[in-house]
Amino acid sequence: MDHHPLKPSSPVKLQWFVCALASFLGFLFFSYALLSANIRNSATLPSFQHLVSNHAAISPVAEVEYYYSSVVTNKEIRALAPVYNAAVVPLSSSVEGECDVFDGEWVYDEEAYPLYAARQCAFLSGQVNCRRNGRPDSDYQHWRWKPKGCELPRYGGTEMLERWRGKRVVIVGDSLNRNMWESLACILYSSMQHKSRAYVNAKSHEYKMFRAMDYDCTVEFYWSPFLVKLEQRKDHSKVLNLDELPDTAQRWIGADVMVFNSGHWWTHRGKMRAWDWYERRGRAAEMGEYEAFNRAFRTWARWVGQSVDTAHTRVFFRSISPEHKLENWCYNQTTPFTNETYKQYFPRTMISVVERNIQKMRNKVKYLNITHLSEYRKDAHTSVYTTRQGNLLTLDQQRQPNLYADCSHWCLPGLPDTWNVLLFASLMGTPSNVS
Ligand SMILES: *[C@@H]1O[C@H](CO)[C@@H](O)[C@H](O)[C@H]1NC(C)=O
Ligand SMILES: *[C@@H]1O[C@H](CO)[C@@H](O)[C@H](O)[C@H]1NC(C)=O
Ligand SMILES: *[C@@H]1O[C@H](CO)[C@@H](O)[C@H](O)[C@H]1NC(C)=O
Numbered sequence: 284m285d286h287h288p289l290k291p292s293s294p295v296k297l298q299w300f301v302c303a304l305a306s307f308l309g310f311l312f313f314s315y316a317l318l319s320a321n322i323r324n325s326a327t328l329p330s331f332q333h334l335v336s337n338h339a340a341i342s343p344v345a346e347v348e349y350y351y352s353s354v355v356t357n358k359e360i361r362a363l364a365p366v367y368n369a370a371v372v373p374l375s376s377s378v379e380g381e382c383d384v385f386d387g388e389w390v391y392d393e394e395a396y397p398l399y400a401a402r403q404c405a406f407l408s409g410q411v412n413c414r415r416n417g418r419p420d421s422d423y424q425h426w427r428w429k430p431k432g433c434e435l436p437r438y439g440g441t442e443m444l445e446r447w448r449g450k451r452v453v454i455v456g457d458s459l460n461r462n463m464w465e466s467l468a469c470i471l472y473s474s475m476q477h478k479s480r481a482y483v484n485a486k487s488h489e490y491k492m493f494r495a496m497d498y499d500c501t502v503e504f505y506w507s508p509f510l511v512k513l514e515q516r517k518d519h520s521k522v523l524n525l526d527e528l529p530d531t532a533q534r535w536i537g538a539d540v541m542v543f544n545s546g547h548w549w550t551h552r553g554k555m556r557a558w559d560w561y562e563r564r565g566r567a568a569e570m571g572e573y574e575a576f577n578r579a580f581r582t583w584a585r586w587v588g589q590s591v592d593t594a595h596t597r598v599f600f601r602s603i604s605p606e607h608k609l610e611n612w613c614y615n616q617t618t619p620f621t622n623e624t625y626k627q628y629f630p631r632t633m634i635s636v637v638e639r640n641i642q643k644m645r646n647k648v649k650y651l652n653i654t655h656l657s658e659y660r661k662d663a664h665t666s667v668y669t670t671r672q673g674n675l676l677t678l679d680q681q682r683q684p685n686l687y688a689d690c691s692h693w694c695l696p697g698l699p700d701t702w703n704v705l706l707f708a709s710l711m712g713t714p715s716n717v718s
Pocket of ligand 2: 615
């Protein structure tokens with residue numbers, strides 16, 4: 284049973300062509316942007332602004348949004364289990380006396396959350412603006428994450444703007460990291476006193492940028508769901524190059540904070556699958572998706588080791604964002620799980636690939652371990668209060684949740700705001716145990 288039967292609306296080839304063309308134009312335009320403007324120097328903003336408005340003109344790219352279904356056969360999981368399912372020692376509570384901020388519970392708190400109102404965030408997209416899309420309940424906005432043994436300081440946009448003065452934050456990954464970018468941009472924007480001093484480019488699916496000019500603070504999103512390079516050849520074949528990063532990686536370098544994610548797109552099947560074959564060392568390579576993901580992850584890890592100055596740049600990997608389907612379905616859910624008896628659907632093997640690799644990089648990369656805390660939040664998805672190919676669901680579609688409910692992305696304000704608070708808390712240093 285496929286509960287996400289979304290298919291690309293146009294023929295796949297056409298879509299890839301449009302996508303490739305737009306990427307190419309985008310690349311030309313940004314090369315120019317990088318040559319002619321130093322993003323971090325506000326004196327050059329007018330030309331950057333000019334470029335971004337050009338970009339808007341060329342980028343109403345066909346919706347590049349594929350939904351994922353993470354159907355993996357038991358046979359495949361069994362085949363790799365001995366390799367990847369070895370016990371993983373938790374990373375985050377390893378230091379004596381430090382509190383594991385990712386282990387805790389959700390507390391209903393109307394005072395503290397949400398951090399902003401949707402109407403305070405003019406550029407919040409239709410995809411995640413659930414209340415505007417007709418979601419009747421709002422309790423899902425009021426849950427605060429309470430780590431076991433310590434309190435998370437009440438960080439909001441004001442603290443973040445102050446701390447990120449002169450800084451550049453780069454978020455790279457799939458549409459769930461775009462969800463995270465939207466959240467962060469809204470947290471910052473809503474706490475700015477002079478809204479006219481914000482600059483937002485949110486038109487393209489593949490690149491987004493928020494800038495608080497008075498703080499010289501920039502938060503960007505780069506769409507790159509595999510972390511490695513996906514390219515379309517002249518013969519239209521789509522090749523996933525497991526030993527190379529995408530060209531945009533050059534533009535990530537120099538950021539003060541980087542947040543990556545990957546995972547869901549590797550599990551896509553059938554028409555959702557974005558690649559025709561994998562390539563290693565210039566040759567087609569046959570392997571399962573776990574092994575491919577593992578190799579891609581190692582390529583990315585090498586890149587971090589060689590190209591990122593981790594003394595200057597704080598690198599994070601955000602863990603898998605869970606879906607809620609079948610008996611954990613998100614539709615009509617208005618409260619989080621309060622116990623741990625629910626069933627997990629995302630292949631654990633995939634999570635193990637991430638955690639085993641991350642563990643080898645623990646000196647360089649911090650793991651934002653949000654999977655488990657998000658698993659409680661069956662109430663926080665966009666469900667039927669979302670868009671499809673850019674259009675709001677019609678009432679008729681809303682009445683067919685089995686076909687249309689999105690139990691992958693999250694409403695804003697909502698859960699990803701907590702991911703960002705945890706990101707910020709990790710930068711500020713883990714609170715000590717209070718017990
Ligand atoms: C991530 O969190 C989960 C749940 O709290 C825990 O079981 C797992 O070991 C953690 N992973 C790492 C690498 O710390
Ligand atoms: C969803 O909730 C509405 C309103 O409470 C109710 O009328 C409807 O039957 C529910 N649908 C399902 C499938 O549970
Ligand atoms: C766990 O929570 C779910 C829904 O919140 C509930 O249906 C179930 O009975 C609970 N299980 C236990 C053992 O409390």
